[in-house]
Amino acid sequence: MYAWKCWRETRGRFIFLLTLFVAIALLVTLIPGLKERNGWWYFDRSEFTHDPALMARLVSLMVLSGLWGSGLLSAVFLGATSSGSEIEPGTIEYLWTRPRTRTSMTWTHWGVCLMEILIVAIVPAYLAAALLGTLTRNWNVPLLLVAPWMMVIVGLPMLGLTTLMTALRRSASGGLLYTAGVVSVYVIVRQIAIGPLHLQLPTLFAGPVVWLMNNHQPYAVAFPWGSFWRAVFLAAAFPLAAQYLLKRAEV
Amino acid sequence: MSEAAIFTEGLSKSFGAQVAVSELSLKIQPGAVYGFLGRNGAGKTTTMRMLLGLVRPTKGSARVLGLDPARETELMRILERVGFVPQRKQLYGWATPAELVRINRGFFPRWSDNAAARLAQRLEIPMKTAFKKLSIGNQSKVALLLALAQEAEVLILDEPTAGLDPVMVDEILRTLIEDHVSQGRTIFVSSHHLGEVEQICDWVGILEEGRLLLESRLEEIRQEFRLVIASGEGLPVAQSSDVVSATSDGRFRRYVVAREAERFAAELRNQGATILEITPLGLRELFLHLVRKEDPCTPGNAGAKPEAVSSFS
Amino acid sequence: MLLHLNPSSGVPVYLQLEAQVKQAVAAGALRTGEALPSTRKLAAELRINPNTVARAYQDLERDGVTRSVPGGGTFVADGLPGLLKSEKVKRLRPHARQLAVEGRQLRLTREETLKLLEEELDKLGGQA
Numbered sequence: 001m002y003a004w005k006c007w008r009e010t011r012g013r014f015i016f017l018l019t020l021f022v023a024i025a026l027l028v029t030l031i032p033g034l035k036e037r038n039g040w041w042y043f044d045r046s047e048f049t050h051d052p053a054l055m056a057r058l059v060s061l062m063v064l065s066g067l068w069g070s071g072l073l074s075a076v077f078l079g080a081t082s083s084g085s086e087i088e089p090g091t092i093e094y095l096w097t098r099p100r101t102r103t104s105m106t107w108t109h110w111g112v113c114l115m116e117i118l119i120v121a122i123v124p125a126y127l128a129a130a131l132l133g134t135l136t137r138n139w140n141v142p143l144l145l146v147a148p149w150m151m152v153i154v155g156l157p158m159l160g161l162t163t164l165m166t167a168l169r170r171s172a173s174g175g176l177l178y179t180a181g182v183v184s185v186y187v188i189v190r191q192i193a194i195g196p197l198h199l200q201l202p203t204l205f206a207g208p209v210v211w212l213m214n215n216h217q218p219y220a221v222a223f224p225w226g227s228f229w230r231a232v233f234l235a236a237a238f239p240l241a242a243q244y245l246l247k248r249a250e251v
Numbered sequence: 252m253s254e255a256a257i258f259t260e261g262l263s264k265s266f267g268a269q270v271a272v273s274e275l276s277l278k279i280q281p282g283a284v285y286g287f288l289g290r291n292g293a294g295k296t297t298t299m300r301m302l303l304g305l306v307r308p309t310k311g312s313a314r315v316l317g318l319d320p321a322r323e324t325e326l327m328r329i330l331e332r333v334g335f336v337p338q339r340k341q342l343y344g345w346a347t348p349a350e351l352v353r354i355n356r357g358f359f360p361r362w363s364d365n366a367a368a369r370l371a372q373r374l375e376i377p378m379k380t381a382f383k384k385l386s387i388g389n390q391s392k393v394a395l396l397l398a399l400a401q402e403a404e405v406l407i408l409d410e411p412t413a414g415l416d417p418v419m420v421d422e423i424l425r426t427l428i429e430d431h432v433s434q435g436r437t438i439f440v441s442s443h444h445l446g447e448v449e450q451i452c453d454w455v456g457i458l459e460e461g462r463l464l465l466e467s468r469l470e471e472i473r474q475e476f477r478l479v480i481a482s483g484e485g486l487p488v489a490q491s492s493d494v495v496s497a498t499s500d501g502r503f504r505r506y507v508v509a510r511e512a513e514r515f516a517a518e519l520r521n522q523g524a525t526i527l528e529i530t531p532l533g534l535r536e537l538f539l540h541l542v543r544k545e546d547p548c549t550p551g552n553a554g555a556k557p558e559a560v561s562s563f564s
Numbered sequence: 565m566l567l568h569l570n571p572s573s574g575v576p577v578y579l580q581l582e583a584q585v586k587q588a589v590a591a592g593a594l595r596t597g598e599a600l601p602s603t604r605k606l607a608a609e610l611r612i613n614p615n616t617v618a619r620a621y622q623d624l625e626r627d628g629v630t631r632s633v634p635g636g637g638t639f640v641a642d643g644l645p646g647l648l649k650s651e652k653v654k655r656l657r658p659h660a661r662q663l664a665v666e667g668r669q670l671r672l673t674r675e676e677t678l679k680l681l682e683e684e685l686d687k688l689g690g691q692a
Binding site: 094098251 | 304
C-alpha cells in the first residue's frame, strides 16, 4: 500500500536523521562531564550534581542548539519524496494508475512524513532529558520537553514548501533546489528589510523555536502567537497548493 | 447488447501546436483482443494515457467500461478494474519485485497471489533483486506481472513485449490467452510485434499521425482484403471507401482493397490496365502499405528533397 | 497435441487446424471417440485467439468430422455413417476438380497426377 511504500522509501533517511540527532543529543548532554587528567579522559558525574537546576537549563540549551535544525532538516529531506518527485523518473505512470485519488496520496505521504518528523524531533530530546534527569537527579527540564513540539510546528511549513516545490519541479532534486532558492531569497530579502531598511519584522514562522532558545526563564516572554499561527497556516497552505497542482497535472 | 469495454468519440489531444491524436473514434467490445498498431509517435501511447486519466483530451470523449476517465470518481472505478502496462516500465528502483508485489496487491481486492507466483515463475523473474539492478527485460516483466496478476476485466498494454526474448514473448502470449482471453477479458494492446498481434488479436486498429487509418476484424483482413497490382496508363491513385491505399511505382500501381477486389480489378481492366496480381495480405504487409511514405530519395516523390539527392552525386 | 501451425504459410490459421485434424483422423492418429483439447487449452498451446480455435471446431462439427457433447468437449465422430455415398462423393468432388485443374496447369500428365494421389493415399495407410 502507498503508506507502506512511503515508509520504505524514506526509511533510510529517517534512520539516518534519527541516529544523527540522538547521537548529538546524548553526546552534548555528556560533554560537561568529560574531563581530562594526565592524558586520560574520564567522566565526572559530580559536574552534574553540584548545581542541578543550573546544569539542567544549561545542558538543555546546549542540546537544543544542536537539535534546533532537526525539524527543518527532516522536513526538507522527507518532503522531497512526495508524489510530485515521481513524475520525472516516470514511476508516476504506475502510481497514478492505482485506484487512489492523487489527493489521498499527497496527504498520505504528508502524514507519513509528519510521523517521522515527530519521532526525529521527540526521541533525541526526550532521551537527552531522561539522561540529564538521571545525571542531575533534577527532572525539571521543561525546555527539552517542550522543544520537540516547537520544532515540529516550525518544520511543518518546510515540509509543505518542499512538497509544493517538488510538485512544481516534478522531481526531488528540482524540488530541493527550488526550496533552497526560496529560502535563500527569503533570508536575503529579510536581511535587507531588517538591516538597511530598518524594518522591524517578526520571523515568518520560526518564532516558537526562537522564543524557546531566548527564554532564560520558561514562559517569561510572551509566546509569539502571530508566528505560531503563520506557521500553522503555511503548514496547511503549502500542501494544499501542491494538492491542487498535482490534481491538475498531466504526465 | 452490452456496452463497449473501451469507447472513444472524436478523441483528440494536442500538446500546444503538436497534434498527437486527432478525431479518434474507437469501439472495443468486451472480450475482444484489439491490436493497436502504429509507428512510433503515431499517438498510441497518448491514446492509452487518456483512457487512464494521465492526460486530459483536448476534444472528444472516452469511456472505459462505460465510465469517464476525466472524472475523478469514475476514474477510480476504472482503475480498480483495468490493468495497465505503461510504455516506460519504470518502477521504484529501491524495491525488489517481491516488495513491488506487496505494494501493489494492497490496491486490488481481486489480486491473486497464486497468479502472481505462477507468473513470476513462468517469466523467470528474480524476485529478490532490487528493481534498479534488473535488466531492462526483467524490469518489463515485473511491470507485466503487476498488471496481469491483478485479474482485471480490461488490460491496456503499451508494447508489453518490447525488448523481450522470443521465449518470454511466447510465455506472455500463452499467459494472455490462457488466463485472460479465455476468461472473456478485454485486451487493448499496442505492439510492434506484428506477427504476435496477428496470432492473438481478433481486431486491429492502425493509427498514423494521430488518425485512425483502419479498424477491422482480422478475419476480414484475411478473407476480404486484397493487394491488387496493376500496370497501365492513367490509372487512378485515389482512395475510396473500398480502396484503403493506393500507391504508384513508375508504371505500376498497388492498391489495397478492403472488399470485392475482383470487381475492382475488373473495373481497372475496363480502363485498359493489366492486372498482375491479386493476393491476400498479411498484417505486416498491410501495415507497411498503409503507413509507409514513398521513398524520399526518389525524385518526384512527395517529400523528396532535390538537395539531398544531389549531395551524393 | 500433434497440431502445429505455420503462421507464414498464408493459409488462414483455422483452415490449417481443420486440415490437420482431418488429416489426423484420416490417418488414424485420432481415433473415433477420442477427445480433442478444449478451445482454451489448444488456443493457449498454440498461442492463438480462442475464437480461431472455436471457429475451426465449429467447421469440423459442421463437416461431421467431430461432434460435441452437451456437457462440453469435442470428440472425433464416427466416420460419417449417416451420409449417403452420393453425399460423400459430392463433398469430395471440388477437391478432385482442384487437383485436376492444377495438375493440368502445371503440365503434369494424367499418370503423374494420379500417381501423386496414390502416393498420398499410401501415406495415410490404414483402411484399403
